[in-house]
Amino acid sequence: MMTTPPHSTKIAPTAPVGDEGFLQIVEVSKKFGEVTVVDRLNLSVRRKEFFALLGSSGCGKSTLLRIMAGLETPSSGRVILDGQDITDLPAHRRPVNMMFQSYALFPHMNVSANVAYGLKREGVARLEREERVREALELVQMGAYAGHMPAQLSGGQQQRVALARSLVKSPKLLLLDEPMSALDKKIRQKTQFELGTILQKVGVTCVMVTHDQEEAMTMADRLAVMSEGAIVQMGTPENVYEAPSSRFAAEFIGSTNVFAGTLTEDGGSLLHCGELEQPLELGFAMANARQGHAVQVSIRPERIRLSFPEDDTTPPVHNSALGVVEQIGYMGSYTLYYLRLRSGRVVMVHVPREILVGFSQEPDYGDTLQLRWSVRSLVVLS
Amino acid sequence: MATPRKPAADLALWRWLPSGKAWAIGLPFVFLLVFFMVPFLMVLKISFAESTMDVPPFTHLLALEHDKLAISLNFESYRTILEDDIYLAAYVSSVKVAFFTTLLCLLVGYPTALLIANARPALRNLLLMGIILPFWTSYLVRVYAWIGILKDQGLANRLLIYLGLSDTPFALMQNTFGLYVGMVYSYLPYMVLPMYAFLVKMDTSLPEAARDLGAKPWEVFLTITLPLSFPGISAGCLLVFIPSVGEYVIPELLGSSQDLMIGRVMWSDFFNSIAWPLASAATCVMVALLLLPMVWFQRVQNREPQTA
Numbered sequence: 074m075m076t077t078p079p080h081s082t083k084i085a086p087t088a089p090v091g092d093e094g095f096l097q098i099v100e101v102s103k104k105f106g107e108v109t110v111v112d113r114l115n116l117s118v119r120r121k122e123f124f125a126l127l128g129s130s131g132c133g134k135s136t137l138l139r140i141m142a143g144l145e146t147p148s149s150g151r152v153i154l155d156g157q158d159i160t161d162l163p164a165h166r167r168p169v170n171m172m173f174q175s176y177a178l179f180p181h182m183n184v185s186a187n188v189a190y191g192l193k194r195e196g197v198a199r200l201e202r203e204e205r206v207r208e209a210l211e212l213v214q215m216g217a218y219a220g221h222m223p224a225q226l227s228g229g230q231q232q233r234v235a236l237a238r239s240l241v242k243s244p245k246l247l248l249l250d251e252p253m254s255a256l257d258k259k260i261r262q263k264t265q266f267e268l269g270t271i272l273q274k275v276g277v278t279c280v281m282v283t284h285d286q287e288e289a290m291t292m293a294d295r296l297a298v299m300s301e302g303a304i305v306q307m308g309t310p311e312n313v314y315e316a317p318s319s320r321f322a323a324e325f326i327g328s329t330n331v332f333a334g335t336l337t338e339d340g341g342s343l344l345h346c347g348e349l350e351q352p353l354e355l356g357f358a359m360a361n362a363r364q365g366h367a368v369q370v371s372i373r374p375e376r377i378r379l380s381f382p383e384d385d386t387t388p389p390v391h392n393s394a395l396g397v398v399e400q401i402g403y404m405g406s407y408t409l410y411y412l413r414l415r416s417g418r419v420v421m422v423h424v425p426r427e428i429l430v431g432f433s434q435e436p437d438y439g440d441t442l443q444l445r446w447s448v449r450s451l452v453v454l455s
Numbered sequence: 456m457a458t459p460r461k462p463a464a465d466l467a468l469w470r471w472l473p474s475g476k477a478w479a480i481g482l483p484f485v486f487l488l489v490f491f492m493v494p495f496l497m498v499l500k501i502s503f504a505e506s507t508m509d510v511p512p513f514t515h516l517l518a519l520e521h522d523k524l525a526i527s528l529n530f531e532s533y534r535t536i537l538e539d540d541i542y543l544a545a546y547v548s549s550v551k552v553a554f555f556t557t558l559l560c561l562l563v564g565y566p567t568a569l570l571i572a573n574a575r576p577a578l579r580n581l582l583l584m585g586i587i588l589p590f591w592t593s594y595l596v597r598v599y600a601w602i603g604i605l606k607d608q609g610l611a612n613r614l615l616i617y618l619g620l621s622d623t624p625f626a627l628m629q630n631t632f633g634l635y636v637g638m639v640y641s642y643l644p645y646m647v648l649p650m651y652a653f654l655v656k657m658d659t660s661l662p663e664a665a666r667d668l669g670a671k672p673w674e675v676f677l678t679i680t681l682p683l684s685f686p687g688i689s690a691g692c693l694l695v696f697i698p699s700v701g702e703y704v705i706p707e708l709l710g711s712s713q714d715l716m717i718g719r720v721m722w723s724d725f726f727n728s729i730a731w732p733l734a735s736a737a738t739c740v741m742v743a744l745l746l747l748p749m750v751w752f753q754r755v756q757n758r759e760p761q762t763a
Binding site for chain 1: 658660661663664665666667668669670671672674678679682683
């Protein structure tokens, strides 16, 4: 359906483009004056993949998205889409459409005129245009609102119209800029699911920018954690969550407890950690590291098991600690405990509901509890 | 994130200006109410009086004689205006000058407002100051300054001769050219400020979305920016058109003596013929003529968002 403008069909005379590297960001930098917002960044997105750029505000993720859309010109580097270098192609000639954070629906046009806008610019004949607008609105279940003005729609409805408008031209690449941020938290989850379903049906390659790790993890096939204009870690949500490569990634994706320690002997597997009375056991030997080598490890709060010391008659020598319950948060499916160790360090622990039911009595404020974790729960951060 | 700038986050000295559609339209409004409405009611009263040779040169409408309150309304002035062709000619010519002044102000002012609204915040404040600064000098002084520029031995002509572009001075004033130079110069800020206030708060993601959907730059302007700035344009046009119709000083000082503008006719009625009721009536008719299209225009504008 996509009719590419004639001047943009300059496809590189290489072998047919596979699914890998459908979108390639090659050494892209963006400077605003003296400030480097995107710093020599490389990224590759597969065909039909849902890719999320995750980071806090100011990390450069939105600028990167705008570079993909052509709304911002990179200071250096190339953007390649489907084998074609689109770096110098202006926004209006790119086969890329974006759903804006504010949705950016044209307030002086009704729903169907908004959706038809892109097709009109492309010169699609009226009958076909009407048909495609109708189809796009059906897809997002907004067919009944074709004659409404944007101001008459709810936030969720506006979002669906914006989605229809960015999909109606059948772009090669769909960009989503914080798609849920303008919605109430309550309808966010439902909308995430609906949006995911629609995008799956359409089968479009999609790059989403978000600061919400939950949103990125639910919707994306792969994600990249960004900080200060560079990618900190890239992988599947599970991959990044279970094996964070850095403290930043570990703390940004979900919550975690990070311990800093030093190796007790050359090539050993035990860490001395000032905050823990017992050494940490890594479960593998750090063959090339010398005694005193500094290591950071992450332990996810749901990987720590709690028990009353009197119930746990054989406490392990390593990977355990005693802590006093300082705060309890009931989260529904799990309960959140903050325990203070003797060193003063506070550790966060999630206890699933069904485990808690097995306790002789529910741990209360001031109770002293035994914490333990397996070697497999430890992730060494670089 | 390099998200579009928000005027509210602008911590500069003039930060209340960008958000000031209310300010840009409200201040002239209050000004007009106090310095226009009250004097106008006095003028309305005088228009129904009779001319006398007394001080003041008109009769009172109310007279209390022998415990009877007599109200005498004299419509003679209004009949004179209807019968004497000079008034109709002056009205038509005034509206014509006001129309072209508004048009020229719009053509110069819209790009100016657009440029200021899209400038970097620091530069934007500087440019705004440039627009507002002339207000700190008396209006009359500024018009006189133009005489210094436009007269035969003025700056403009001396420059043209110095550059060798001409041997003899051009007639730059006491003609239509001088009239419009003065009019456009004086009324341009009234056009730029409300349009700027409107353009600066326009969501920058709207033109970007249009570009993203395949609109060429001129299409973005015609289909998005221009239609969305219509309320700002109409506010600016009204603020320029209305005072231009009754303008007296600029046609008198920079225009040709042939230009028959209603302001001039009124001046001559007031000060040459000492016919205050007649001049007052001419004023009231002018206000009525301006008020009708304005009310209609406002109605159309308020209705617009639903029908668009």
